[in-house]
Amino acid sequence: MADPRVKLLKSIPLFAACDDKQLAFISTQVDEVDFDTGRDLCREGGSGGEFFVILSGTAEVRRQGRRLGELTAGDFFGEIALLDGGPRTATVTAVSPMKCVVLSRGQFHNVIRQNALIAVSVLETLGERLRTLLVGQPT
Numbered sequence: 001m002a003d004p005r006v007k008l009l010k011s012i013p014l015f016a017a018c019d020d021k022q023l024a025f026i027s028t029q030v031d032e033v034d035f036d037t038g039r040d041l042c043r044e045g046g047s048g049g050e051f052f053v054i055l056s057g058t059a060e061v062r063r064q065g066r067r068l069g070e071l072t073a074g075d076f077f078g079e080i081a082l083l084d085g086g087p088r089t090a091t092v093t094a095v096s097p098m099k100c101v102v103l104s105r106g107q108f109h110n111v112i113r114q115n116a117l118i119a120v121s122v123l124e125t126l127g128e129r130l131r132t133l134l135v136g137q138p139t
């Protein structure tokens with residue numbers, strides 16, 4: 001019978017292109033964590049320790065009081081501070097009970113080093129987020 005953690009990872013779009021061997025490796029790198037409504041999972045300006053992929057629930061993203069968007073099942077966040085080592089660019093708050101797959105900095109780096117398709121997906125989303133962050137900024 002398929003490993004339930006591998007089955008779970010297969011259902012997440014970010015990991016959809018991975019084969020079972022890659023998913024088996026990723027399953028050794030992740031934890032499943034529940035968060036209550038109102039919990040800040042990332043705090044703007046704070047240091048970044050983890051990368052999150054949402055399994056269920058909704059989070060709101062805010063920066064300098066401006067609402068940047070909402071993240072739901074299948075979305076991920078927390079990649080920016082883990083990639084560049086800088087502070088969190090936004091505050092991400094659970095607006096419902098949430099279940100997430102969580103990777104520490106080291107686990108996140110292990111996974112993207114092992115899988116170019118995941119790294120490219122993260123970069124594509126990063127590009128979109130950069131454009132949202134630049135709205136209203138002088139160019």
Ligand code: CMP
Nearest residue numbers: 042068077078079080081088089090132
């Ligand atoms: P990081 O800066 O590590 O912590 C805050 C996270 O919010 C950030 O990574 C992104 O994952 C996420 N984020 C930043 N900007 C946006 C945006 N415009 N839309 C959605 N998520 C964002």
